[in-house]
Amino acid sequence: MNGHLVGPAHRRRGLHSVFERAFDEQRRALVGWAAGLGGLGLVMLGMYPSVRGNRSFAKLLEAYPQALRTLFGLADYTSGPGYLRAEIFSLTGPLLFVIFAILWGTDLTAGEEERRTVDILLANPVSRARVVVEKWAAMVVGVLVVAASLGLVLVLIGPAVKLHVGLVALSAAIVSTALLAVLFGTLGLAVGAATGHRGLARGVTALAAVAAYLLSSLPELVSWLRPARPLSPWYHALGVDPMGTGYRPLHLLVLLAMTAVCLAVATVSFDRRDLAT
Amino acid sequence: MGLGGARPTRTLLSPAGEGGHDPAAPPIALESVTKHYRGGGGIDEVTFEVERGEVFGFLGPNGAGKTTTIRLLLDLIRPEAGKVALFGLDARGSSVAIRRRIGYLPGDLALYDRLTARELLTHFAHLRGGPPWAETEKLAARFDLELDRPIRALSKGNRQKVGLVQALMGDPQLLILDEPTSGLDPLVQHQVHALMREVAAEGRTVFLSSHVLSEVGDVADRVGLIRQGRVVAVRRVEDLRRRSVHLVEVTGKAPFDSDAFARVPGVVRRDLDGPTAHLEVSGGIDPVVRALAGYELEDLSIREPSLEELFLAFYQGGGAT
Numbered sequence A: 001m002n003g004h005l006v007g008p009a010h011r012r013r014g015l016h017s018v019f020e021r022a023f024d025e026q027r028r029a030l031v032g033w034a035a036g037l038g039g040l041g042l043v044m045l046g047m048y049p050s051v052r053g054n055r056s057f058a059k060l061l062e063a064y065p066q067a068l069r070t071l072f073g074l075a076d077y078t079s080g081p082g083y084l085r086a087e088i089f090s091l092t093g094p095l096l097f098v099i100f101a102i103l104w105g106t107d108l109t110a111g112e113e114e115r116r117t118v119d120i121l122l123a124n125p126v127s128r129a130r131v132v133v134e135k136w137a138a139m140v141v142g143v144l145v146v147a148a149s150l151g152l153v154l155v156l157i158g159p160a161v162k163l164h165v166g167l168v169a170l171s172a173a174i175v176s177t178a179l180l181a182v183l184f185g186t187l188g189l190a191v192g193a194a195t196g197h198r199g200l201a202r203g204v205t206a207l208a209a210v211a212a213y214l215l216s217s218l219p220e221l222v223s224w225l226r227p228a229r230p231l232s233p234w235y236h237a238l239g240v241d242p243m244g245t246g247y248r249p250l251h252l253l254v255l256l257a258m259t260a261v262c263l264a265v266a267t268v269s270f271d272r273r274d275l276a277t
Numbered sequence B: 001m002g003l004g005g006a007r008p009t010r011t012l013l014s015p016a017g018e019g020g021h022d023p024a025a026p027p028i029a030l031e032s033v034t035k036h037y038r039g040g041g042g043i044d045e046v047t048f049e050v051e052r053g054e055v056f057g058f059l060g061p062n063g064a065g066k067t068t069t070i071r072l073l074l075d076l077i078r079p080e081a082g083k084v085a086l087f088g089l090d091a092r093g094s095s096v097a098i099r100r101r102i103g104y105l106p107g108d109l110a111l112y113d114r115l116t117a118r119e120l121l122t123h124f125a126h127l128r129g130g131p132p133w134a135e136t137e138k139l140a141a142r143f144d145l146e147l148d149r150p151i152r153a154l155s156k157g158n159r160q161k162v163g164l165v166q167a168l169m170g171d172p173q174l175l176i177l178d179e180p181t182s183g184l185d186p187l188v189q190h191q192v193h194a195l196m197r198e199v200a201a202e203g204r205t206v207f208l209s210s211h212v213l214s215e216v217g218d219v220a221d222r223v224g225l226i227r228q229g230r231v232v233a234v235r236r237v238e239d240l241r242r243r244s245v246h247l248v249e250v251t252g253k254a255p256f257d258s259d260a261f262a263r264v265p266g267v268v269r270r271d272l273d274g275p276t277a278h279l280e281v282s283g284g285i286d287p288v289v290r291a292l293a294g295y296e297l298e299d300l301s302i303r304e305p306s307l308e309e310l311f312l313a314f315y316q317g318g319g320a321t
């Protein structure tokens, strides 16, 4: 079917589907984020030798109250898993992943509406549902690429600084982080698809992410919040400490289910609306 | 709520044929379509049909509701009331099947700016199941379009050409063009008009919006006039032209009597304004010239009305069909 479509530029960038176009649109941002998170991994690994097995450090941290140590993921700080948990997987890493996914997710349809390119896109015989799902898939692949970049840096360079982390624990932490990001990216897509406003979608979704983080973390300090914890996707991703306990299939399933709900809401609400009005 | 799939209306509207195609169904049929925006504006009870093989001009001043109507056809917005059907298919329920058969140029054209025209056109060709590139390239050459520069680097007129080529590519059965010639120089405008006539000659259909009657009059077979959200008249252009009317403006040395020219055959309208009389004369001009012989004149002009004036006179007198 595509045999005739040959031209020099086409060979360079054959945008066959909505998926490919959505991915291509963000490729520069993607390269930047992948490099950024890979770089974060490198920097953290670079600082590890001064922490590794450092007794005085361990003593210092033991002086903190237990609740604060859990809150900041400081348990076991001088070991490999403890160090990665504290420096990357308790807040910085997931936060960056979530921001990346929200920026992309909210741009997928709402950006297209705000730039008014939705008219020309839907001049083509593609259903709105297909547009939503293919664009969503591009964002998911993007998150996975960034996750792979961070994971590869940690796995390949970790041994050089004697960072000993089990592959299962490390991959569990990265997969949980990626799924959390995908969820918030999908939530951003849903709010954007339901409203057509990118800025609004970004605000709402960022707020939800902060709330999820607090609801996962604060129960360490405020015990009466504990029963509400399972409402927080952050809890299911990182609150259950994948770095310490490995894969937690039920918790990951909860994340996937929440993502599925958001994607369904995105698809249905985009299909029902007047676009770019 | 369906996700773009078939709905029951489809079978109701299209009795037979593969893909729900009913060859007798008009390319466009609107029935009492109403759409209001929050904060006012929109269209009311719009009803008209576009026939196969014609160029239909949709004429109206700014804000009349042309773009609203067109975006309803594309299922980008949904009506509050009324029926929108293309090729006998429900605009919403069969949107994808309909869009397989139409080319659309948005009025408020925004393209993927970072792509080159070639990248955009090949992308869309893929989404449409791959019209041969050679033909698209021929179209692009016809418009003298630069294919390998990023669209953001093109002038407004050249961007409009990209929009036109993507609408025309793949020879769609129905072209829906929202102010297609805006931003184009007269030479290219002329080319676009010629293309529309070719498309219609092949039995395909063109629906274009415009706010200049002279443009629509040049290219269209029929014209629909929309004002403040209502379609107030639909006319054949040739019927408008066939009406031989003259506008006479005459100034006498002295004011005319109040019943001057009242009994002159052919005078369909009289406006006396002191020494000046404005007359609309239908049929031959001869009786008026004879009647004028009885007066001492300061000034006299006789001209044919513009298409605009004809159209307006027509709908003031007749109302919508």
Ligand SMILES: Nc1ncnc2c1ncn2[C@@H]1O[C@H](COP(=O)(O)OP(=O)(O)OP(=O)(O)O)[C@@H](O)[C@H]1O
Pocket (backbone or CB within 6 Å): A276, A277, B037, B038, B039, B040, B041, B042, B060, B061, B062, B063, B064, B065, B066, B067, B068, B069, B107, B211
């Ligand atoms: N997205 C919108 N939100 C609110 N009102 C709108 C919107 N789009 C159009 N309108 C209003 O609806 C009316 C019809 O607008 P429309 O764009 O259909 O006119 P048009 O005939 O295409 O005009 P133009 O010749 O300027 O393109 C106008 O009064 C306009 O202000």
Ligand SMILES: [Mg+2]
Pocket (backbone or CB within 6 Å): B066, B067, B068, B107, B178
């Ligand atoms: Mg308009």
